[in-house]
Amino acid sequence: MAFRRVQISLSTLLLLVLVVALSVALALSQSELAQLEQEMESVLPLRGLDVAAQVERVTAAAGVPAEVDSILYSGKTYLIRYAYFDPESGTKRGSSFKLRYEGKGEFVGVIRAAPYLKPKPDAQGERGLKITVTDPELEAVFRSP
Helix, strand or coil: CCCCCCCCCHHHHHHHHHHHHHHHHHHHHHHHHHHHHHHHHCCCCCCHHHHHHHHHHHHHHCCCCEEEEEEEEECCEEEEEEEEECCCCCCEEEEEEEEEEEECCEEEEEECCHHHCCCCCCCCCCCCEEEEEECHHHHHHHHCC
């Protein structure tokens, strides 16, 4: 069995070296990006006033303004206690819901108190009012091109 000689031009060799170098650079940058995202997600929790303001803004837009009474934070989850005036009875009522970290600077939860329920469920089968609270600084980083 005879071996054939393989001829490789200098330009082909340079192209192969370039492809390998770019592949290595891409893998390294993706690894570094994943590490940076993980570091950013482990940042201290949002300020309570920011969380309260965003929750109150969403409930007001839904037509039943709520006032946040307390915010507890534990392990990437907020427990939000709030009060609202029930439009049917006119009495002040209180309830709570959880905001869980979903990544990329967003905490998401659902208010399931009666005045916030929609007549029909959304695509995920949820009838409650979805609340998304974001960290403006992290949101700017994740949304940038």
